[in-house]
Amino acid sequence: MSLDLLPFLLLILHHTNGQNSPNISIGSTFTAGDNGSLLSSSGDFAFGFYPVSDTLFLVGIWFNKIQERTLVWSANRDSPAETGSTISLTNGGQLVLNYANGTVQQIYSGTARLGIMQGDGNLFLRDTSSNNVWESFKFPTDTLLPGQTLLSAAKLYSNSNSSGNLKYSAGKFMLEMQYDGKLVLSAYHFADPGYWLSSQANQGNGEVNLVFNQRNALLYLEKGQNNTIYSFQKNVPTPVEDHYHRATLDSFGNFQQYAHHKTNGRNWVRVWKIPSEPCIVNAVCGAYGFCRSNDNETVDCECLPGYVFFDPSTPTLYARVQNCRKPEPETGKNQ
Structure with a gap:
């Protein structure tokens, strides 16, 4: 994007409560309870306040077009915000959650000038030179989306199996992409070394990452570039582009991939899960x-x-x- 166009774009894309746009500019604000959201250009994903009750909200990203508006990312999963709380891209370029009780949470503390809700479900923040300075894909909660990579030492945490307002809070299970190249599921609250792990350890140089391929909706461990050392099952429904896809660590310690037909689907259909037997999960x-x-x-x-x-x-x-x-x-x- 040309810097000469930036002031004009910031003016026309300025967001006010109750409106939907694929971009947010400095000075933009969303208010919990006002139904404003930042939509991707396709409308498939939305960013804003996701209700967990009539009066409490999570700052999150969710699938927006299906009946089950599934949450895939949250910035405040352990501390829902009350009605009247706001998300702001401040004049200084910080993305801030201001709770109605006066508490402040810095989601991004650097200097951004524009936020973009992408069609793959990734929220980008960019500076005046159009450099990406922050993205939600780098800070996953319990879910991975196609195009997303779980980098070495990164983790997913399950949701709680509580009901009510704490349903989306961090639970007791963790998926970790370890430095040694193994992907491990564990009940981390119980100092558990793991109840499932990939069989391949890292040999030689190069980090190992968990890749969710956007083109074919397959997950695999990749060392370096195009060097697959472990693959998950491949029975993904086709055509891939006709479905929504996600991989989620659920509240009972299972890592599962799901698909949902974009037009004819009524619910999420599981593609595979690990482990295959639920009682293998330690401390379930x-x-x-x-x-x-x-x-x-x-x-x-x-x-x-x-x-x-x-x-x-x-x-x-x-x-x-x-x-x-x-x-x-x-x-x-x-x-």
């Missing part, structure tokens, strides 16, 4: 529970002798996926 039932599964899909947790569920009356996403605790001492009895 917590430190004091053990796992059963009759169908290799749903999980039924039971507590070890001497322990009880934290809240047996609370329904969960799967049959009885809850952690266990020691029971409270009985009171009111003669000692």
